[in-house]
Amino acid sequence: MFENIIRPETLEPVVRSVINIGIILINIAIIVGIALLHVAYATYFERKTIGHMQVRLGPIEVGPHGILQPIADGLKLLFKEDVIPQVADRTVFYIAPVIFFTAAMTSLAVIPFFEKFVIADINIGLLFLFAMSSLGAYGIVISGWASNSKYAFLGGLRSAAQVLSYEIPMGLSLVGVMIMAGSLNLSEIVKAQQGYPLGLYLIPQILGFVVFVIAMFAETGRCPFDLPEAESELVAGYFVEYSGFRFALFFLGEYVGMFIMSSIAVVCFLGGWTVPQFILGIPLIGDILSKVPGIIWFLLKVYFFIFLYYWVRATVPRYRYDQLMAIGWKILIPVALANIVITGLIKLWVKGMI
Amino acid sequence: MEGINRNQPPSDIRIAPELHTREITLNMGPQHPATHGVLRLVLELDGETIVKCTPYVGYLHRGTEKLGENRTYLSALPLTDRLDYVSSMNNNIGYVVAVERLLGIGPPERAKFIRTMVAEMGRISNHLLWLGTHALDVGAITPFLYVFRERERIMDLFEGLCGARLTVSYPRIGGVRNDVSQKFLDDLYAFTEEFPGRVDEYETLLTVNRIWLKRTKGVGVIPAEDAINWGLTGPTLRGSGVRYDIRKFAPYDAYDKVEFEIPIGYNGDVYDRYMVRIIEMRQANRIIRQCIEKLPKGPITIDSPFTFPPKGSLSRKDKERFNKDYYSRHFTLAKGGPKEAPQGEIYVATEVPKGELGFYFISDGTGRPYRMRIRSPSFVHTSALPRLCEGGLVADVIANIGSIDIVLGECDR
Numbered sequence: 059m060f061e062n063i064i065r066p067e068t069l070e071p072v073v074r075s076v077i078n079i080g081i082i083l084i085n086i087a088i089i090v091g092i093a094l095l096h097v098a099y100a101t102y103f104e105r106k107t108i109g110h111m112q113v114r115l116g117p118i119e120v121g122p123h124g125i126l127q128p129i130a131d132g133l134k135l136l137f138k139e140d141v142i143p144q145v146a147d148r149t150v151f152y153i154a155p156v157i158f159f160t161a162a163m164t165s166l167a168v169i170p171f172f173e174k175f176v177i178a179d180i181n182i183g184l185l186f187l188f189a190m191s192s193l194g195a196y197g198i199v200i201s202g203w204a205s206n207s208k209y210a211f212l213g214g215l216r217s218a219a220q221v222l223s224y225e226i227p228m229g230l231s232l233v234g235v236m237i238m239a240g241s242l243n244l245s246e247i248v249k250a251q252q253g254y255p256l257g258l259y260l261i262p263q264i265l266g267f268v269v270f271v272i273a274m275f276a277e278t279g280r281c282p283f284d285l286p287e288a289e290s291e292l293v294a295g296y297f298v299e300y301s302g303f304r305f306a307l308f309f310l311g312e313y314v315g316m317f318i319m320s321s322i323a324v325v326c327f328l329g330g331w332t333v334p335q336f337i338l339g340i341p342l343i344g345d346i347l348s349k350v351p352g353i354i355w356f357l358l359k360v361y362f363f364i365f366l367y368y369w370v371r372a373t374v375p376r377y378r379y380d381q382l383m384a385i386g387w388k389i390l391i392p393v394a395l396a397n398i399v400i401t402g403l404i405k406l407w408v409k410g411m412i
Numbered sequence: 413m414e415g416i417n418r419n420q421p422p423s424d425i426r427i428a429p430e431l432h433t434r435e436i437t438l439n440m441g442p443q444h445p446a447t448h449g450v451l452r453l454v455l456e457l458d459g460e461t462i463v464k465c466t467p468y469v470g471y472l473h474r475g476t477e478k479l480g481e482n483r484t485y486l487s488a489l490p491l492t493d494r495l496d497y498v499s500s501m502n503n504n505i506g507y508v509v510a511v512e513r514l515l516g517i518g519p520p521e522r523a524k525f526i527r528t529m530v531a532e533m534g535r536i537s538n539h540l541l542w543l544g545t546h547a548l549d550v551g552a553i554t555p556f557l558y559v560f561r562e563r564e565r566i567m568d569l570f571e572g573l574c575g576a577r578l579t580v581s582y583p584r585i586g587g588v589r590n591d592v593s594q595k596f597l598d599d600l601y602a603f604t605e606e607f608p609g610r611v612d613e614y615e616t617l618l619t620v621n622r623i624w625l626k627r628t629k630g631v632g633v634i635p636a637e638d639a640i641n642w643g644l645t646g647p648t649l650r651g652s653g654v655r656y657d658i659r660k661f662a663p664y665d666a667y668d669k670v671e672f673e674i675p676i677g678y679n680g681d682v683y684d685r686y687m688v689r690i691i692e693m694r695q696a697n698r699i700i701r702q703c704i705e706k707l708p709k710g711p712i713t714i715d716s717p718f719t720f721p722p723k724g725s726l727s728r729k730d731k732e733r734f735n736k737d738y739y740s741r742h743f744t745l746a747k748g749g750p751k752e753a754p755q756g757e758i759y760v761a762t763e764v765p766k767g768e769l770g771f772y773f774i775s776d777g778t779g780r781p782y783r784m785r786i787r788s789p790s791f792v793h794t795s796a797l798p799r800l801c802e803g804g805l806v807a808d809v810i811a812n813i814g815s816i817d818i819v820l821g822e823c824d825r
Contacts, residue, residue: 112557208438212460212806282551282623285807375623376551378807379460 085177089166097313098128103361104368111372135309138302143206146299150204155300155307158197162314165190169321170245172331172352183244184236187322188229191277194315195221198296201308205299213295216285216379220276223386224283228273230394234266234401235259235326248330257335260327262404265397267327269390271366274319276386278312281371285379320363324356331356435463440809442471448545448813449820451794455801455809462809465801467794472824480784485511485585486718486749488784493579495769495788496822498541501534501570501580502764503822508583509664510760510771515585515718515753519665522710523587528666529703530573530582532696533600536607537566538765538817539693546686546814547618550627555614562610565603572596587713597704604701611693619690628683632800632812635680642796645789646767647688648816652680658763670702682815689817692765717741717750751779759787766790766817790823 102117102124109116117124142151168183170176180186195218202214236242238259239250247259255261276283285295297308324330331352338344377385441452450471456464476495480488492507493500505527512518519527540563544556567577573596574582574589582589618624634642639652649656657674659667675691677684713719744750755777761770767789774783793816800812 108553112554113561114557208436212438216460284551372554373617374552374621375547375618375627376807377623378627378805380805381626 082177085175086167089171089177090163093163093166093314093317094310096317097310098132100313100316100364101131102128103364104371107365107368108372111369132306135303135306140302140304141299143299145206147204147206150200151299152304154197154201154204155297155304155311156197158194158201159307159311159314161190161194161197162311162318165318166314168244169318170248170325170330171356173245175353176245179243179245182242184232184242184247184322184326187318188225191315191318192221192225194311197308197311201300202296205296207299210296210298213298217279217296220279220283220285220382220386223383224273224276224390227269227386227390227394228277230391230398231266231269231273232322232326233394233398234263237398237401237405238262244325244330248325248332251329252332255335256329257332258327258329263327263397263401265393265400267323269394269397270323270327271363272385273390274323274363275367275370276382278315278319278367280312280316280367282374282377283382284376285382316364316367317360320360320367321356323363324359328359330359433458438806442468448818451813451818451820451823453797453809455806457806460805460807462801462804462806465798465809467797469791469794469820470824472820474825476825477784477786481781484748484751484779485515485753485781486745488781489584490579490581493581494821495786495825496538496764496766496790496819497578498819499534499538499765500578501530501582502538502762503769504581504583505531505665506760506762506764506769507771508585509762510758510773511585513760514756514758514773514775515716517586517714517716517718519587520711520714521666521708522591523712524666525669525703525707526588526592526712527583528670529592529600529700529707530570530580530588531665532699532703533566533569535696535765536693536700537563539689539696540566542689542765542814542817543614543686546811546817549810549814550624552617552621552624555617558610558614558617562603562607569596569600569603572599584713584719586716586719587711591712592707597707600700601704604697604704607697608694611690611697615690619687625683627807627811628686628815629681630679631682631804631808632815633679633681634796634800638799639680639796642799643792644767644796644816645792646763646765646817647692648685648767648789648793650674651677651685651688651815653678653684658761658768662761664760664762666703666706667699669706670699672696672699682811685815717744749779752777753779761787764789766819766822767793769822786825788822788825790818790820791825793818794823 105127106116106124117127120126120130142148165187167177168180168186170179198217198221199214202210202212202217205211235247238254239247241247241250251257251259260267275281279285297305300308328334333348333350333355337347435456435458438455438457439452440455442450444451452468452471454464454466454468455462474494476491479491483491489504489507492503495503508527540559544559544563547553547555570580570582571577573592574580576582634644634652636652636654639649639654644652645656653676655674655676658664659672660674672695673691675688675695677688753775755775757772757774759770759772761768763769768787769789770787772783772785772787773781776782797812797816800816801809804812
């Protein structure tokens with residue numbers, strides 16, 4: 059009776075899909091592993107960079123030049139007591155960091171790290187990223203609510219307002235890219251950039267780029283827009299009541315968020331994994347550098363933005379809440395809208411010429 | 413605050429009349445990272461706006477005034493180290509100057525210059541710490557690390573001078589504890605050569621920084637008249653444009669023999685108070701250089717029952733007289749000093765980095781004050797905090813606390 063069910067022609071799609079799922083799972087495992095390792099060492103990179111900017115050494119004790127410090131930190135957080143305030147709303151308190159972390163990690167699925175290496179090559183990649191970054195705000199808001207602490211509550215509210223306000227200029231700043239590329243698929247956007255000066259959208263979309271970079275700082279809650287976790291005002295903001303690995307999830311989520319935002323910037327404005335064309339033009343060096351794998355270029359560009367995050371953090375003070383809102387609504391959104399109009403007009407004009 | 417009714421929503425947003433808004437009460441401190449010690453503020457917030465701000469002090473009360481009544485004038489000196497532990501040198505000098513006025517004695521010329529010099533070092537070290545923490549509160553982390561680099565050098569100089577870094581107890585009634593060495597002067601001179609460049613470095617990060625300007629300009633404004641009425645002193649008062657500095661108007665030590673300018677602000681906001689302190693650091697540096705250049709030779713203590721003249725500073729005739737009562741004087745000093753002092757009361761104020769530090773003594777003729785009252789600038793400035801904060805945002809509270817430069821050890825005494 060089984061022959062009726064397990065026929066070769068029915069078996070084959072099942073096996074194929076099982077294999078496909080297996081490949082996807084392996085891909086996910088690789089990406090999650092590598093991403094978490096990057097995140098761990100991003101903290102090390104941050105502490106070293108800012109340390110040297112501030113005439114000190116940064117971590118130096120654990121391992122040679124403190125290279126094992128992130129691992130020690132991770133272990134410490136794992137073994138710490140998980141303190142939950144008595145008056146906290148327990149269920150929500152438990153799931154808030156999971157929501158935040160999951161939303162951040164899920165965004166990794168659509169990012170093309172190099173050619174043809176992307177877990178889910180979906181048509182609406184860019185929208186998916188926005189959806190996920192908005193979802194992360196839920197984690198922040200409900201963690202602030204569930205802690206039942208006024209500092210956490212204020213931090214959560216600030217964050218909700220901030221993420222909502224900056225989602226808009228961020229989305230609008232990328233509309234220019236969408237118009238030029240004619241696609242929301244991130245791989246398509248990278249490929250579409252090849253026909254433009256330097257192989258980047260940076261030059262035609264300079265307005266969008268500037269708006270995006272500013273909004274990216276606000277979206278990830280980093281200095282100078284680190285109001286939700288303003289240490290000197292709200293102690294630590296929304297995660298003030300969290301400890302142990304729940305705290306670590308927020309921490310990791312924030313850093314994954316930084317990587318995601320940097321990756322979007324790289325994919326949409328700096329040509330993703332491709333080699334910048336002005337380098338290819340240089341004799342000899344261009345030939346050598348064009349052989350460098352795409353993932354290296356991608357990481358180099360991403361780490362440029364990560365470095366920018368740290369550099370800014372070591373340089374500037376923090377904006378005030380009302381000023382943050384004023385920048386978002388009064389400057390960034392009009393500029394982003396103007397960028398859309400200009401991009402649209404130029405596109406029409408170019409089409410008309412053709 | 414006028415126009416805020418506790419039970420009614422503001423009139424312009426009466427969309428749903430059955431909904432009532434209410435301020436939340438936020439307890440900030442006494443273990444909050446930005447309240448500079450153990451200041452506790454109870455804030456009533458309407459959203460992010462401060463409706464009411466009530467400071468509570470006393471978490472670091474150690475009864476310094478009462479302790480002073482139970483000690484002789486000599487042995488109460490180390491108590492003043494613990495008032496404003498950031499600039500203990502200036503507190504010591506304030507105390508010593510007050511006691512000297514009470515006793516009717518004064519230090520010799522060399523000691524005056526040394527005191528002025530170390531007082532200005534204390535001022536620089538205090539303003540450096542203030543700058544670092546103030547900038548840190550507003551969100552700039554790097555100046556904090558930069559200022560500690562220079563502060564460390566001043567601490568090292570203090571250590572070389574008297575063995576202590578923080579609680580120095582270096583000045584003495586009628587002079588200073590020990591003479592300065594040539595190495596100390598050389599190191600200090602090298603520091604003064606370098607220091608203006610370092611101040612430029614801090615200013616590069618802050619003075620023209622767009623975000624810093626936005627956070628400090630027009631925040632915590634207090635006009636000159638109000639500033640005087642609230643009893644503000646020091647840089648906090650001068651930021652409002654009042655030209656008042658005890659060093660200039662009632663000079664003590666060698667302040668009448670050195671040249672310096674009093675920086676004043678115009679708007680009385682956080683930024684002006686910041687600029688006043690930055691320029692004060694440069695002026696302090698200038699005073700130190702003049703003190704080194706003008707440092708006269710001579711004894712460092714006077715010959716009085718309260719002091720123990722160092723060897724080599726006495727003339728032959730004095731030495732003979734001194735040797736005669738060497739042991740009795742040594743005994744008296746080791747037991748805390750003479751048991752008699754002129755009767756009367758006196759209030760003497762000096763300009764410490766934070767403002768006007770006043771010591772008020774009532775002497776009943778015994779070797780201990782009948783009453784020792786300390787007028788501490790931090791206490792007075794804390795009382796003006798609600799005036800500065802109300803109507804502002806939560807972030808402004810932090811900027812204001814930083815800009816009035818309080819230390820709770822001095823506030824609670």
